[in-house]
Amino acid sequence: MNAISRVWIAAAATMMPLTAYAQDVQLTYLTHWAPDTVALLEEAASAYSAEHPGVTISVRAVPFGDLLTTIRSGGTDGTTIASIYDLWLPALVKDGLVAPAPENVAKEVSDNWPAGIAAAASVDGAIYGIPNEVNVYALNYNKALFEEAGIAAPPKTWDELKDAAAKLTDLSAGQQGFGMINSWAAGVVHPFASLLVSNGGQLIADGKPLLDSKEALETFQLYETMIKEGYSVAAMGTADANTTGPYLDNFVSGKTGMIIMANWWESALKGGMGDDFDNIGTAPIPVGPSGDAPRSISYSWQTVVNAGATPAEQEAAWDFLVWLNGPESGKNGASAMADILQSMGILPSRNSDIEAYSDALNRPFLEGYVSTLADAQAFPIVLGGQEFSEALQQVIEQLQYGQITAEEAQANAQADAVSILERAAQ
Amino acid sequence: MRRSHFGSPWLMLTPAISLISVFILVPIVLTVWLSFHDWSTQTGFGAARFVGLRNYEDLFGPISVGRDFRRAFLNTAVYTVLSVVIILPLSVLFGLLVHQTRVAGGQVLRTILFSTYMVPMIAVALVWSKLYSPTEGPINQILSWIGIGPQPWLSSPDTALFSLVILNVWQQIGYFTVLVIAGLTQIPLSLYEAARIDGANRMQEFFGITLPLLRRTLLFSSVIAVINAVQVFEPVVLITQGGPANSTNVLTFHIRRVGIERAQGGLGSAMAVMLMLSLIVIIVLIFAMARQKEER
Incomplete structure (x- = not known):
């Protein structure tokens, strides 16, 4: 066996666990959205899985009134990703249910969302979620x-x-x-x-x-x-x-x-x-x-990752969420998340999404809300x-x-x- | 020989006692212990901090924790009393009607009555929330045909709890009717024949034979009806979420809100202990009253 072969074998041995772990990652995503909107999320998740064959994502929906109870009763064994109302974040962080965002994700949020929205996803200066909608x-x-x-x-x-x-x-x-x-x-x-x-x-x-x-x-x-x-x-x-x-x-x-x-x-x-x-x-x-x-x-909503998920699941979850909320996943420079939110008339919060949807946000019903947003106080x-x-x-x-x-x-x-x-x- | 004589009963009882201890006694003792602690349900029991009687003081205090608990307690009591008071006489009435073997279609009627008990609560909740709709609900439309104006049903604190009681009676009545029928079949027909020979009319038969001999059935029915009513949860969570103005907030729903949604395990445990104690008192009272009547 020559030196090059040894290097190849060593490299293959190094890659093997990664490949195996990548194929084992199954993510679950908890939301309170209606079936039509869940279908759009599932469509986006399928598109991500097509690009990342090792990752499968299943979406679970509960009524809004049951969302917090489901998150809490699932605890650290609950779904990998959960959509939460920003008011719930401090208590979930205190109870160790949500994982802090990795450095690259935190930077992504700080760089691409308005400061007030990013602050709503933070506790004691650390970012825990990727914001999506603002109301x-x-x-x-x-x-x-x-x-x-x-x-x-x-x-x-x-x-x-x-x-x-x-x-x-x-x-x-x-x-x-x-x-x-x-x-x-x-x-x-x-x-x-x-x-x-x-x-x-x-x-x-x-x-x-x-x-x-x-x-x-x-x-x-x-x-x-x-x-x-x-x-x-x-x-x-x-x-x-x-x-x-x-x-x-x-x-x-x-x-x-x-x-x-x-x-x-x-x-x-x-x-x-x-x-x-x-x-x-x-x-x-x-x-x-x-x-x-x-x-x-x-007030805003955000997606968080379960602190009890395995490191591989957390890594895959954050990667999926960055993609879902990033400008590459949707239409015309918007994120897939913004497309989903706009289907319900909800304002996206990422700067690039607001730009991508600037025309749609000027429609008569939403215009009144968008103009109000500048003088709104966060709950x-x-x-x-x-x-x-x-x-x-x-x-x-x-x-x-x-x-x-x-x-x-x-x-x-x-x-x-x-x-x-x-x-x-x- | 002597040792095996004394040892075998314990050996036989050990599996049952172990199961009861693990699944009933331990959770009860743990709940009582937690009720004296400040504990988040998201943390281990080791993180519980002893606070003495503070949780119980809060339940009877002036702030929202106490106000909401007392309202939930009162709502549960009203719901239970109304449910039992309506279900028991109605089940006896339906039982007597359905038990008439000579009436054609008795079996069909029995099946229809029991079928409401078999319908899943989610379906019942969906249908009844629409039936009660103030503007488009069929109940208000039917009432309008006889000159009664629209009722607020679930939309008013004055009527919301009673609306849930009606729903409960509708769903449970079939089950309790079947219990009454089972009790009626145990009464020997010879007693009625003897009473008729003595000149007793239908009312005298009912109060002199039927009702006294149904006492054990009705005792069982009342205990089950109380337990079912005290544990009401699904219609509240599916239809009213405790509203409006806390008028349908019952203890099970409130304990879930406090203990799970807010993760205040200690406070939720104190509420659960109060619920358990109340239930014990009620059940003991029912049995005491029944025993007193039997002794008479």
């Missing part, structure tokens, strides 16, 4: 109902909001002016938070809850007025486990004049309204008496954030159903928040 809240209104009621333009202030709601309300016809959602934590808290920041307030600052502020009380009082005056009917705002239900039904069937909702509902609205979708307008969140400009709340991401959100949801719902006053709601919300955040920080 922001705006006012959706039914233009046909506005015309019937003689309202020329969407409301810009809370006074105009109340005035428009009054004109749009016709309880004898089962029509409410302003729809307020219940039975879904984020769905309840995000519109409230959007009105709060548009009134110059904040939910949490520097880890401390600020629900005892004047701005927060005014926001609770706005809810109270809407209910007391009959502009909002709480029973018309129920959502189900799939975040649809009467709240959506009433808006798409023209029984609700205005709602505050995120851009990702575009596909649900289109599906429910058909051609009537053109009647839906988007406008900035009305400004409250203590606010100076329209503002909103944004506070803190330890205990999910519990904080659920506690605030309960208080707001009690107010919506007339069980407590605005002042009681404020006192309860602040006391709950202080206790929850203190306990979580321990």
Whole structure:
């Protein structure tokens, strides 16, 4: 055996384990998307597997209401990749369920995403996920109902909001002016938070809850007025486990004049309204008496890798996610992830995706959201954030159903928040 | 000889005791132990930190942890009482109707009644959430034909829990009817014949013979109905998610939210202990009441 043969044999021996391990990698991807969207993800995963024959990816979907439970009950034995709401990240990191991104992936995120979005994927300066979608809240209104009621333009202030709601309300016809959602934590808290920041307030600052502020009380009082005056009917705002239900039904069937909702509902609205979708307008969140400009709340989603996955699985998972979210995997310089997100009307967050989809993002419905994004505040991401959100949801719902006053709601919300955040920080 | 005489029973009992210990006693003891600790369900038991009675204090405290727990406890109690109070008399009524062997189609009726129990809860939840729809639901449409306005059903805190009780009764009634029929077949016909000779009417037969002799069946039914109702979970998670305004948040759903979603294993364990203690008290009370009646 000559020296060259020995080198070849040594090289082959070195490669053998790599080849074998590459062929053994099976990734699982957990999401909450609907079947149509899951099919697109599976299509992208197949395209990746075609380029990487050793890697197979299977997608598992659960309803949004079960997503966090599935991630937690799976623990370190759960799916290799999971799609998560950014609010969940600190707790999942604390419990050792998600793996930090390798250096090259972290650099990819830092270099290609807006700083605020990348920060939402970080805990204590370390990046744990690859961001994908970003959502922001705006006012959706039914233009046909506005015309019937003689309202020329969407409301810009809370006074105009109340005035428009009054004109749009016709309880004898089962029509409410302003729809307020219940039975879904984020769905309840995000519109409230959007009105709060548009009134110059904040939910949490520097880890401390600020629900005892004047701005927060005014926001609770706005809810109270809407209910007391009959502009909002709480029973018309129920959502189900799939975040649809009467709240959506009433808006798409023209029984609700205005709602505050995120851009990702575009596909649900289109599906429910058909051609009537053109009647839906988007406008900035009305400004409250203590606010100076329209503002909103944004939040993002990201994909994380299970800390319990084997090194080979983690390596393959990150490689797949970089590809899925990179400019080579989609159409016209966009990522495959952006193509999937846009199929649902969701805004992609990667800089190159925003550029690639610049024309599509200017369509009438999304334009209002994109213009709002610049002045949006990220929903506070803190330890205990999910519990904080659920506690605030309960208080707001009690107010919506007339069980407590605005002042009681404020006192309860602040006391709950202080206790929850203190306990979580321990 | 003497040793084998004493040793063999223990030898025979060991497998059963071991299984019971491993799968029932150990988890119960562990849950009680964890209820005195601050513990994340994502970490090992070694990471649990002793906090004494703090978890129990929180359950009865003024903040959201306590408010939500007490509301879930109350909702569970109301759901259980309503379910049992409706299911038991209805199952006796249906049992008496279906047990009439001379009525044509009795077997078919029995099968139809029991079939609701066999339908998977996911299908039941999907169908009933649409039936209850305030705007397009068939129930409200039917009510409108008789002049009753639209009801909010699942959309109002005043009616949501009761709507779930109706769903529960609809699904469970067939099972309990079958239990009652089984009890009715055990009653000797000669007793009814003797009563008729003595001039007893139908009502006297029912209260004098049927009901007393169904006591054991109804005792079993009530225990099972209570346990089933206390463990209600699927309709809540599939339809209401505990809402609106916490009105359908029941203990099992709340424990899942706290213990799994929020990973607060210690607090979730304290809630589970409270649920277990309540269930024990209720079951003991039912048996005590039944025994008292038998002694009379």
